[in-house]
Amino acid sequence: MSEHILLVEDDPRLAEMLQEYLGQAGLRVTHAALGQAALELLRTAGAPFNAVILDLMLPDMDGLDVCRQLRAAHDTPVLMLTARGDAIDRIVGLELGADDYLPKPFEPRELLARLRAILRRRVDVDGGRAGAHGGGATTLRYGRLEIAPDAHAVTLAGAPCELTAYQYELLLALARNAGRVLSRETLMELVKGEQLEAFDRSIDVHMSRIRAAVEDDPKKPRRIITVRGAGYVFAKVQD
Secondary structure (H helix, E strand, O other): OOOEEEEEOOOHHHHHHHHHHHHHOOOEEEEEOOHHHHHHHHHHOOOOOOEEEEEOEOOOOEHHHHHHHHHHHOOOOEEEEEOOOOHHHHHHHHHOOOOEEEEOOOOHHHHHHHHHHHHHHHHHHHHOOOOOOOOOOOOEEEOOEEEEOOOOEEEEOOEEOOOOHHHHHHHHHHHOOOOOOEOHHHHHHHHHOOOOOOOOOHHHHHHHHHHHHHOOOOOOOOOEEEEOOOEEEEOOOOO
16 A cells, blocks of 8 residues: 655645655645644544645644644654745754755655655654664663664663654664764765755754753763764763
8 A cells, every 4th residue: 555645735736746746656645735634634534644744834823833733642754844944943843853854945856755765764663674774673772771673662761762763763873883973974874875965954953852862961961972073972871
């Protein structure tokens, strides 16, 4: 069965074009022009959507509010679309749990590529595959922090850590390279299979969310350390 995508976009011409394009790529697309309609579809749909493409500028409510309510009730992957020039909206969206973003105007091929990357990560979640750059399924234990690739789960002192699929893959890539400094570019290639654009600092936002989940004090991180001018390193904390 083809993946079912919820497209939340108020521009009818763009929505029609994307429905046709994604349909030709083998995806099934349901369209909602309003935020409230999208939330109702998510609430009442008989089968869950595989991903949501969410425009941040909607006529009835802010797309960020839609993202917030969606994430509070569902773990469905979210690809944000934004025509706003201010990077703060993208940052807030990522902090709310969106998996990726794409600024307007965009090439449909890029949207499809990013959407497929999100869907692949979700398959990794549901299928229990190892994730970032392969490796075995052995549980990684660093003191009270445990990362279980088979279950696609992270726990700290036995309590589950809430992470998006992308954030999990970033953490797993770091943990499997514990003690080695990984640049933002290397992390992007390991997790997404693509190069990081010079202006893209979305990984920093995701790292902030990961620290909030796995650090005892995110303001004084001990597990995920920033190496200024170089990237990030996972420290083998054994407490």
